[in-house]
Amino acid sequence: MKNARQLIGSAVISEGLKYIKKDPMRNISKLIEWAGEIVILEEHKGYLRSFKEIIAKPDSNWYKLTERFFNELSTNTKKKFLINYVVNSGMIGIPIKNKLQEKHDCNIPWAILIDPTSACNLKCTGCWAAEYEKTDSMSFETLDRVIQEGKDIGIYMYIYSGGEPLIRKNDLIKLAKRHSDCAFLAFTNATLVDEDFSGELGDIGNLGLAISIEGNEEETDSRRGHGTYGKIMRAMTLLQKEGVMFGFSTCYHKHNTDSVGSEEYIDKMIEKGCMFGWYFTYIPIGKNAVVDLMATPAQREYMFYSVRKARKKKPIFILDFWNDGYYVDGCIAGGKNYLHINANGDVEPCAFIHYSNVNINEVSLLEALKSPIFRQYRSHQPFNDNDLRPCPLLDNPEKLREMVHNAKARSTQPIDEESVEDLTSKTEEAAKRWAPVAEKLWGDLKNESKNPRQRDFCS
16 A cells, blocks of 8 residues: 555656646756655755756756656656656655664665566576576566565565566566556566567556667677577667667677777667666676676776766766766665565575575565575675775675675575685686776776765766
């Protein structure tokens, strides 16, 4: 049941969208004014002030992104994004989770990453999901329960991975309708997107897609299989036509970094309708991992500058989950901002850290957050004073070994049950090579601002 603030927030957004419909960019300041009436946290009030400054600058890329939001997305997508993501997940959910986090002395995340299935219709080189059994599938009832338990502790953001989650697309639509107060996003290879599914997404409004793509056609097909790029382009065309919220999800590695960090690549994604872009760096997980695919320190530095440059120029919201650690005080895993539940039900601190003490089929979500490996994350975060070295696997492998041993966590990879020693041995040298580069970059950020962690993301 919605609380009073949610009902008020929903009403404000709904009426506000009707009010500004004819000329949103001229009238949006009124919507911001109304939103200020339901904001609790000072941090969120600061966001509203920043957004008000953005819309006062018509030449800025953030103004143009806002304009794209109102002009390109379906009515229900705009409404659900503002109500579920901004109001429920942000203004309502964060204060609830913060209060319960203090009460239970454990991390409570902003988002849950969950795998409906481990099955996939592709076989991509270096994919961490390849280390799970392809027959694992989470029941609809368990997915539904996890979402409900999450809402009870203030979590309104749910992200699907896999495997290929769209193998379960009918269930994902059903869950989005049942939990219409939540925001959903699915990481997908997009090869199963068709006209009917795109239309449904545009209609329900609260399920978006993060489409995996490796760069141009040659780069994408070389890792994901011949013809995949063409299917992705077709899917983006269908989604753009229906006004669906979607973006690109790109793993940068040794052979594609120059391409995917270029202006041309980002411009192409904007042209195809992407509202956001998420970058991940390649992590060698599993016995068959291709260690040579890891990006070099110079390539990671290149992505640091490329993403920052794009954020100042391009009408798209872009994140690099490793190089942007200074906006979130380091690593976001272990329930700090998110956790991962695989299709077998194992509750893991991160999609790239396959160790656990508990299974969601045997415990509640809150009990899982109190398990030893999550306690270890809570007590050790941040893992480095330098936020450009946030990861306990890629940047501070000794920290991951310590936590896994202290927690007595088991490997959740049924194929090879990779030990934490074997896993971290593959990143040890990369961590050493990145450290001096990261120190220089961190020093530059400190020179730009006395506290880089408090800098405006949109600056």
